[in-house]
Amino acid sequence: NAGVTQTPKFRILKIGQSMTLQCTQDMNHxxxxxxRQDPGMGLKLIYYSVGAGITDKGEVPNGYNVSRSTTEDFPxxxxxxxxxxxxxxxxxxxxxxxxxxxxFGPGTRLTVT
Amino acid sequence: AQTVTQSQPEMSVQExxxxxxxxxxxxxxxxxxxxxxxQPPSRQMILVIRQEAYKQQNATENRFSVNFQKxxxxxxxxxxxxxxxxxxxxxxxxxxxxxxxKLVFGQGTRLTINx
Numbered sequence: 001n002a003g004v005t006q007t008p009k010f011r012i013l014k015i016g017q018s019m020t021l022q023c024t025q026d027m028n029h030x031x032x033x034x035x036r037q038d039p040g041m042g043l044k045l046i047y048y049s050v051g052a053g054i055t056d057k058g059e060v061p062n063g064y065n066v067s068r069s070t071t072e073d074f075p076x077x078x079x080x081x082x083x084x085x086x087x088x089x090x091x092x093x094x095x096x097x098x099x100x101x102x103x104f105g106p107g108t109r110l111t112v113t
Numbered sequence: 114a115q116t117v118t119q120s121q122p123e124m125s126v127q128e129x130x131x132x133x134x135x136x137x138x139x140x141x142x143x144x145x146x147x148x149x150x151x152q153p154p155s156r157q158m159i160l161v162i163r164q165e166a167y168k169q170q171n172a173t174e175n176r177f178s179v180n181f182q183k184x185x186x187x188x189x190x191x192x193x194x195x196x197x198x199x200x201x202x203x204x205x206x207x208x209x210x211x212x213x214x215k216l217v218f219g220q221g222t223r224l225t226i227n228x
Contacts, residue, residue: 031214033215033216035216040122040220040221041220041221042117042119042204042206042218042219042220042221043158043204043216043218044218045215045216045217048215058215088156090158092158092216094214096214101160101163102160102214102216104157104158106155106156106157107156107157109156
């Protein structure tokens with residue numbers, strides 16, 4: 001199993017550009033999450049999904065959109081990138097059962113200039 | 114809303130010694146989970162240890178153990194026999210039992226191991 005994979009690993013955007021961060025998991029997990037980590041800080045939840053076709057906002061959703069058309073994929077869309085969105089983005093997934101451990105991807109480092 | 118606070122931005126310890134990282138949290142829930150995650154320079158988030166709030170016994174994983182004080186809402190991580198590979202950012206995290214199992218993270222503690 002590859003676990004949770006994210007692409008790209010690094011990206012530099014200009015202000016006002018748009019992009020999609022890709023996230024795929026091969027563990028058949030129902031629950032998926034997007035977090036952002038600002039320098040020297042903990043992770044904050046942007047959006048999450050409890051299954052295909054179901055998404056909901058987290059703590060910091062402004063400036064982002066998500067979709068969940070399949071169990072495996074949970075892309076994060078940035079529209080009109082702003083310097084405040086410079087961060088490291090983590091995707092995670094969990095089964096939603098048992099101790100509900102979240103498995104994290106390797107992260108995407110995004111810089112908006 | 115739940116909050117998690119790590120009051121030690123940085124800690125250092127000599128190799129082979131013991132270090133304790135502090136974490137406090139605020140919640141009105143009676144049942145929940147608590148976690149410690151390790152984030153080495155590779156950025157990968159690695160689960161170190163978990164604690165179920167309904168269990169009185171403190172969780173232990175090899176050299177890692179916790180001191181869970183439910184009434185005080187305190188959840189500290191003890192690392193025994195510290196190794197150079199333990200150097201990393203450590204994050205305390207909270208999660209409700211019910212709902213979408215969203216994690217709430219503290220600000221992190223950077224742990225340095227001195228050889």
